[in-house]
Amino acid sequence: MAHYWASCAGGLQFALVKELENLEGTSIIPGIDTYGGVQFRTTSPLQKVAELRSADNVYAFLSHEKNIPVDKEVGVAFMQSLASKIDWGPVMQLHKQWQEAEETCSTSRTSDPLLTMNGITNTDQTCEVTQMSFRVTGNRICMNMKKHGYTSMDVAAAIGDGIHELHGWPADMRSYNVEVLAWIIDDELLLLLALIYSGNKKNTTNLQNSSKIDEPHSNHASEEQELGGEQANLTKKKGRVDRPSRADAQLYSRRPYRKALVHTSLKPSTAYGILQLADVQPGDIVLDPMCGCGTIPLEASDWLGSRIMGLGGDFINTAIEASRVNSVAGESAGPCDIVQWDASMLPLRTASVDRVICDMPFGNRCGNHKVREVLCPRVVKQVVRVLRPGSGVAVLMAQSKTMKEEIVVNQKAYLSLQQHFYVHMEGLKVDVFVVHRTTEAAPTQQIVKPSKKMVKRKRDGQFIKPSSPEIA
Ligand SMILES: C[S@@+](CC[C@H](N)C(=O)[O-])C[C@H]1O[C@@H](n2cnc3c(N)ncnc32)[C@H](O)[C@@H]1O
Known part of the structure; x- marks a missing residue:
């Protein structure tokens, strides 16, 4: 042996x-x-x-x-x-x-x-x-x-x-x-x-x-x-x-979709590991609202083929370009759509997504601590809104002090925390939260003002504000 x-x-x-x-x-x-x-x-x-x-x-x-x-x-x-x-x-x-x-x-x-x-x-x-x-x-x-x-x-x-x-x-x-x-x-x-x-x-x-x-x-x-x-x-x-x-x-570098990377790209093996926690079912729409080069939805499509629909988005041009290159390279395995958006104002219908799997910005390579503390709770609110009540599951990886409080205190009525553990990646200790969406209907969408950081990015030509924060 x-x-x-x-x-x-x-x-x-x-x-x-x-x-x-x-x-x-x-x-x-x-x-x-x-x-x-x-x-x-x-x-x-x-x-x-x-x-x-x-x-x-x-x-x-x-x-x-x-x-x-x-x-x-x-x-x-x-x-x-x-x-x-x-x-x-x-x-x-x-x-x-x-x-x-x-x-x-x-x-x-x-x-x-x-x-x-x-x-x-x-x-x-x-x-x-x-x-x-x-x-x-x-x-x-x-x-x-x-x-x-x-x-x-x-x-x-x-x-x-x-x-x-x-x-x-x-x-x-x-x-x-x-x-x-x-x-x-x-x-x-x-x-x-x-x-x-x-x-x-x-x-x-x-x-x-x-x-x-x-x-x-x-x-x-x-x-x-x-x-x-x-x-x-x-x-x-x-x-x-x-x-x-x-x-x-x-x-993992042999995955067909692994053609273009961004500097924060997740390893496909790690994406597969966290996908195991989401109990993905045939027919599910699997969303990563901050997808970088698209590793998570593309890994889901590569693994489960046309039994699921992958959907990824990011607000950085280079990430979108990389995701598109990768989704074309991996399209024979399964469908995966890539959209440019701001994850704190998702242009998706309420209760339209089955699984959200996301590694939110962490470490020094992706934004800074202050921006993340503002951004992460906003993204969690969007996750609550787009997930289907009663059956939706989210696996969120983050390095944010406010994340746990946002889940177990602020979103208590909508999310139930099933697991919380740490993953060690590239020398960093990252929180992983597995949450189930409760049956409680989502609160009505509030239009969120883009943060100063986002407005600055828009001026640099990096940030594209969606025309409507919600297509309800
Ligand atoms: C940790 S990386 C995700 C990496 C990704 N899983 C991959 O394999 O490439 C976090 C991503 O969030 C994106 N991001 C940061 N703020 C965002 C926002 N407001 N809306 C959408 N994406 C955002 C960054 O551009 C970055 O690509």
Whole structure:
């Protein structure tokens, strides 16, 4: 049985567990709760693993260790020794299968790598570990602990030295055959092997004689430190290491509708996770009033096809353009309409929508705290109005202090709070509210004056005020 780790946003593991429970020949291995993801073994074909909607990515599982010493010297020596004792046989077999599937895809020019995986089964076999180059990416977070004595770079260097000691492989940051991920959270270390690569990986079919391929590198900023022991330290000393883009190295980046992004775009796997909370039914109209590049309604359409109708809107021109590009790319899966509007004055009929799923602006990339505190309650009022009384459900993600009060106090007659929990995304803790619309009829629509911020945007040519706030 192949041993995997599937990653997802922290807090949304339940969606991944649900999908894995329905994956034939799969057993979930409990016990790693600190990380956003799930460890599992499966005999299901590769294609089925690659089709997991709630996973950001899948990796071959190398090792998980608790009680890593925090002290620099002891910790580094511990990690190096750990990495030098890993059994690579079964992991390399899995890696080989995934690479063969990807290569068949590029040589046969099939647009969908998943198709080439059809029929390739996960087995118990191991394979001979041959000579190859590698890279280690270290990532370190303190959640409940104050500080580690080492940096992410020290972690990557220690693991790199251990791998070099074991196999004698050379480290190569820019052109490598395998990439190891070393994630430390508090005193736990998770070691994984990447199965999906961005464009700069070496051709692995002839590992012994492979030559370097010059691939374009993006300038994507990353908090991660990529190293491979001593040699990587040398590379770093010489100057900044060019890093490849990871954007195309995720499982979710293969969604057909994922063509254009905005800087606040949600991961499709996260969109799928929160969609699970909305209990979407055939025939539902699924609305995201602040849709950015349209991830949520497009994921709903991609998942449920023409059984539902997706509807998204945003007030920024670039977001609307991105959503339209994406909805055209994904239209074969299911219908999704995109409209430009202000979510605090939705031009929709009262009681016309079944599900509202929305990640409202949060973090520094999207507006500021003061604007959000004004905007979020206004959007909630619109959600109350457009949702069908008695059957409507909303899943709202937000980082707003007033949001809970708006739901449980101000909208108490119209909304009943079913769940409230947190999701960890890009280092931020975001509230998720699952609310049911009560049977109480919505209050009559009041015309809301656009906030100063919105008027300013209009002057900049960014904000388009709907001609009528409600078509009743
Ligand atoms: C967190 S982002 C949503 C990202 C989206 N889920 C995606 O995957 O691209 C919040 C979005 O709300 C939009 N927004 C902010 N204020 C708005 C308003 N008054 N009306 C409509 N959209 C608004 C922003 O333009 C931004 O695209």
